[in-house]
Amino acid sequence: MGAHIAFLTIPAAGHLNPTLPLVAELVRRGHRVSYATGAAFRSAVLATGAEFVELDWAPQAVKVSPAGQTTAELGEMLTGFVRIARRVIPAIEQWLETDRPDLFCYDMMTFIGPMVAAKLGLLEATTVANLATNEHFDFRREMAPADFDPRHPKFQQFMTERAAFAADFGVPVEKVVATGAVAGLNLVFVPREFQVAGETFDERFRFVGPAVGARVETADWEPPADGRPLLFVSLGTVVNDRPDFFTACAKAFGGTNWHVAMAIGDQVDPAVLGAAPANFDVRRSFPQPAVLAHAAAFLTHAGMNSVMEALLYQVPMATFPQTPEQHANARRVAELGLGRSLPDLDPESLREVVDGVAADPSIVEQLEVMAGHLHRAGGPVAAADAVEAYLATPGAGRGGGTRGG
Structure with a gap:
């Protein structure tokens, strides 16, 4: 009997698209997959055979000045993450409590994931659509703007709302808007050879590489017929x-x-x-x-x-x-x-x-x-193999997996 695997991803094509071939492969193998994200990705998720769980979560506009993202723009973006989290967490918790999964798989950039997994005692895994983080390479350090100044009012506003969120939800403040969560299984959609310090990542990280699926209808485009490059x-x-x-x-x-x-x-x-x-x-x-x-x-x-x-x-x-x-x-x-x-x-x-x-x-x-x-990294087949091996690991446990009424 297949497992119930729940996915949670921010509504951003760059983070969601790499997961879809994996989801389709898991469904093909007889697992039940439920997938929570914003309404804009309903059709893409349903096309994999997964069940769609709609969240009130629209893609967030990202402001970047021509010369590069500023501290003010970073602060506004991070404050937006906190406010969105407040809005969607109740629905996410209700979904996972009502239809408890055997495995909860969340995007590494979705800081809500580890919070909810810890609260509900769920077996967890992450998907990583960018460079991964460990003690030798911290991808978060790459995210700071060139002009970064933590005293900027926009960044201070983020810090204030972050602290309030942590207090309201009973989590350590450093866990709020913290990327780089490391679970027992981390599926990285780049090959190890592309990863910075790739040789330093242990067996918790599976570098499965990209899984490219058709995202746009191709019937209305053809390569140039004149032979030009x-x-x-x-x-x-x-x-x-x-x-x-x-x-x-x-x-x-x-x-x-x-x-x-x-x-x-x-x-x-x-x-x-x-x-x-x-x-x-x-x-x-x-x-x-x-x-x-x-x-x-x-x-x-x-x-x-x-x-x-x-x-x-x-x-x-x-x-x-x-x-x-x-x-x-x-x-x-x-x-x-x-x-x-x-x-x-x-x-x-x-x-x-x-x-x-x-x-x-x-x-x-x-x-x-x-x-x-x-x-050679293996793509969605290797990722699905890793998920099944993780579920079968003694001591991994099951979250229940039965559909709630």
């Missing part, structure tokens, strides 16, 4: 309000030999960008895996999903990170010889970096090596 440009789904970036790309690559597929997201008004060059295909979004399968270069924000998909399809990267997390990913891409970062938005610099990564044989070589690591 394809450049894919995207700043992801969260921080993409950068008309200056998209305008610079048009100036840099308009009239060149590149066929440019440019995803501008849902925050930029296309009218602001003006008429696109003839060699550009500009849309709100593209079916990213399908485009990368044909791309010769990828101009990317370096979100981890995008980085892993580029590695899977062995596409050289030119990175233009927007958030501290993306800057950490971009540094790792450069360290491993998989791409280069843009120094600025000067059109000549853009062309130089993109043309350079596309033509660099050492990058091509390193991409091939890393793609091999990705495939």
Whole structure:
């Protein structure tokens, strides 16, 4: 008889999408999966065969100044996390108490997860859609803005609301908005070879690599028929309000030999960008895996999903990170010889970096090596194997697993 496995993930594509192939694999093996997140991801969750548990949790807007995230912007974002947690915790607790799972699997960035698991005595695991944290590498240190000042009023407001939340819910204050929870099982969606200090992570961490699923219908997109090399440009789904970036790309690559597929997201008004060059295909979004399968270069924000998909399809990267997390990913891409970062938005610099990564044989070589690591990591099959082994471990225990009435 299959187990009941409950998932909880913040309503952000970069954190939720990597879990969906795992969920589908667990369902295929006969397990019952319930999945709680925001309403925007209902159809994606239901498509895996899981039961959807809707939370009053909308994707949170993330503000990032062109020069990089500021202390004020970080403080506002963290305060938002605390306020959202207050709103959704009662529904999460009711769901898990009514339909107690054998395993509670929460996103590493979802600090609510370990709080609720401890309160209800649930067997817990984490999913990690970014670089993992241990005593040798603390990913949280990568998240601080360059101008970080804990005395800033916006950050002090976060600290005040954090302390009040901890007091109200009876948890240590350091557990509130604390990323990097380490459970008995931690499923990391990058290969160990990409992880910073990967050799230092113990058996609690399973580096299963990415599991790419189709997220957007592909019927309305085809690769260029004229044989020109394809450049894919995207700043992801969260921080993409950068008309200056998209305008610079048009100036840099308009009239060149590149066929440019440019995803501008849902925050930029296309009218602001003006008429696109003839060699550009500009849309709100593209079916990213399908485009990368044909791309010769990828101009990317370096979100981890995008980085892993580029590695899977062995596409050289030119990175233009927007958030501290993306800057950490971009540094790792450069360290491993998989791409280069843009120094600025000067059109000549853009062309130089993109043309350079596309033509660099050492990058091509390193991409091939890393793609091999990705495939050997095992993806959703390896992750599901790890979950089943964890559930079967003597002493792991079961949470009950029977559906509540």
